[in-house]
Amino acid sequence: MNPMIAAFLVLAGLTCASALAMAWTKNLLHAALAMFLCMLGLAGLYVMAYADVMAVAHLLIYVGGVLILILFGIMLTQNSRADQYETHNDLWTKQSGRFWALSISLSVFLGILFILNRSMSSFGMVSNEIQRSTKLTHVGLALLTEYSFAFELAGVFLLIALVGATYIAKHHE
Amino acid sequence: MNDIPLSYFLIVSALLFSIGLSIMLLKRNMIFVLMGIELMLNAANLNLIAFSRQDDQIQGLVFSVFVLVIGVCEMSVALAIILQIYRHFKNIDLGAEKSRF
Known part of the structure; x- marks a missing residue:
C-alpha cells in the first residue's frame, strides 16, 4: 500500500473514531478529550492536503484556544452537587431521543454520499496539477494584497466579538 | 508519488458533518451542542482545503482562514451567553423545565 494513503487512512480513522466517541459518550469531559484528538487528526489531514499553514493555524487556534475556552465553560457551568469535594470527573449529560x-x-x-457519487465524474474536469509545495508565501501575499480588505475586516470582527463576549460574560447586577 | 484522491477527503468530511449534526440533535447540554457545531464547521473547512489543493490561486485556503476566524468568534460569544444563561437559570440543558428553551 502506498504510504501516503496509509497515513491518510490512519489519520482519517483517528478523526472519525474520536468524533464518533464524542457522539457516543455522555460524559462532557470525555467529549472534550475526544474533541482534542479529533482536532489533532484534522490537522494531520490538512497536512495530507498540502495545506501546512492551515494545519499549524488549526492546531494553534483549536487545541490552544477553543478547547481551553470549552474547558473553562464546562468548569464554570457545572451543577453544584451536595458533595462538592468529590474528585471524580463524571459530568453526565442528558440526551434527547436517539x-x-x-x-x-x-x-x-x-x-451527501449519493451527491458525491453522482458528481464524481465532473471532478476530473476541474483538476489542475496538484501543487505539492508549501503555500505559506502564497497565502501571506494573498492575504496582504488581494484579500487585504477582508483580512482587516476579519481582524475588526474578531476584536468586536471578543469585546462583546467579555461584556456579555460580565457579572451584571 | 501518487496523491490521495479528492473523494477520500470528501467522504471523511461528509462523515464528520453528519456526526456533528447527530451530536447537535442528540445532546441536551448546550456546550455539547456547541461542540457539534464546531465539528460541522471543521468538516466544511476540510472540504475547502481539499478543493484548494488543485487551485492555482489559493482562494479556498484564504476562505478557510476566514471560516476559522468566524468559528472562534461564534465560540467565544456563545460561551459568554451560556455563562449568563447558567447564572440566570442555574441550568444549561436545552428543553429543561427551568430554562424553557
Missing part, C-alpha cells in the same frame, strides 16, 4: 437524531444524520450522510 431515534430522530441518528436517522436524520444517517440520511444526511447517505444523501
